[in-house]
Amino acid sequence: MPGVVAGPEAVAGAGAAPMEGRGARWLAVRERLPVWVQARCGVEPRTVAALAVVLVAGVGFAAQQYWSARPGPVTAPAVVAPASVPAPAPGPPATAPTGGNRVVVDVSGKVREPGVRTLPAGARVEDALAAAGGVRPGTDTTGLNRARVLVDGEQVVVGAPAQPPAGGGGGPGPGSGGGPLSLGSATVAQLDGLPGVGPVLAQHIVDFRTARGGFRSVEELRQVNGIGERRFSDLRKLVRP
Numbered sequence: 575m576p577g578v579v580a581g582p583e584a585v586a587g588a589g590a591a592p593m594e595g596r597g598a599r600w601l602a603v604r605e606r607l608p609v610w611v612q613a614r615c616g617v618e619p620r621t622v623a624a625l626a627v628v629l630v631a632g633v634g635f636a637a638q639q640y641w642s643a644r645p646g647p648v649t650a651p652a653v654v655a656p657a658s659v660p661a662p663a664p665g666p667p668a669t670a671p672t673g674g675n676r677v678v679v680d681v682s683g684k685v686r687e688p689g690v691r692t693l694p695a696g697a698r699v700e701d702a703l704a705a706a707g708g709v710r711p712g713t714d715t716t717g718l719n720r721a722r723v724l725v726d727g728e729q730v731v732v733g734a735p736a737q738p739p740a741g742g743g744g745g746p747g748p749g750s751g752g753g754p755l756s757l758g759s760a761t762v763a764q765l766d767g768l769p770g771v772g773p774v775l776a777q778h779i780v781d782f783r784t785a786r787g788g789f790r791s792v793e794e795l796r797q798v799n800g801i802g803e804r805r806f807s808d809l810r811k812l813v814r815p
Contacts, residue, residue, distance in 0.1 A: 677724050680761075681706040683732035684713040698723055702730050709733070719773055722762075725780045729761040754814040757789040770808055775800045789815040 675695055679702050682688045686707030693701055700720040703709055713733040724730075755764060757779065765776035775798075782798045783789060792813055796806050 677726040679724050679727070680729040681732070682729060684710045685732050686710060693724060696723060699730055703732065717773070722773070722777060725762070725777075725784060727759075727761075728780065729763055731763045754812055757783065757792070757795065757813050757815055760813075768809060768812060770805050791815055 676692050677695055677697060678690060678692050680690050681702050685703060686709075688706055691702055691705040693705060698720065699718065699722050702724060703720070709715055709732055715732065718732060755768065760779075762773065762776045762780055765771055765779050766773050768776075771779075778799050779795070782794075786794070789795070792810055792815060794815075795801055795809065795813065796803075801809070
């Protein structure tokens with residue numbers, strides 16, 4: 575009826591209905607929680623809310639750690655190509671190897687394959703004979719020093735007298751009608767044919783010529799080891815620079 579004021583009991587009953595609805599929902603939630611949660615936290619709404627915040631924070635921290643620890647892409651270092659070395663410029667075509675690394679000798683006489691042979695520097699007469707196929711059977715090599723070191727440009731004659739040079743300056747000797755022997759081009763065998771000159775002294779003359787680059791005058795023959803005044807007097811008319 576109008577004008578009737580509800581008593582305190584009616585107001586309390588109206589407020590209790592929503593509270594009872596919330597309580598029922600909370601009881602339903604509590605029943606779904608684990609027993610250890612209900613026992614530890616007293617199943618208070620504020621406790622559950624705090625627990626939820628802690629769980630969310632823990633999940634977020636674990637996700638952050640997993641994301642930061644994931645393997646990342648690795649960039650391979652750039653490959654540095656080695657510096658190219660310029661190829662040496664082509665030189666002039668090589669001629670017959672002479673000089674300090676090779677010696678060229680003419681092997682003639684009683685050998686199987688006579689001719690010009692190119693040998694390493696320091697090679698000996700024995701090496702030249704082997705390069706020419708060896709000495710023919712029955713050849714007398716008693717006066718041939720097989721251990722002698724070869725000199726570039728010399729001629730090794732086996733079992734026969736040395737041939738005169740192309741210019742006609744043959745090795746003079748007793749009864750020889752040729753001109754003076756050139757000290758600048760004569761071989762050891764040709765010098766050996768001079769009077770009073772043996773294989774050893776002939777080699778000394780060739781060594782002196784090689785070291786000095788030739789003879790400028792016949793007088794330089796005095797400086798060769800083994801040539802005295804008397805021997806020089808016998809040779810001075812038989813040789814030329």
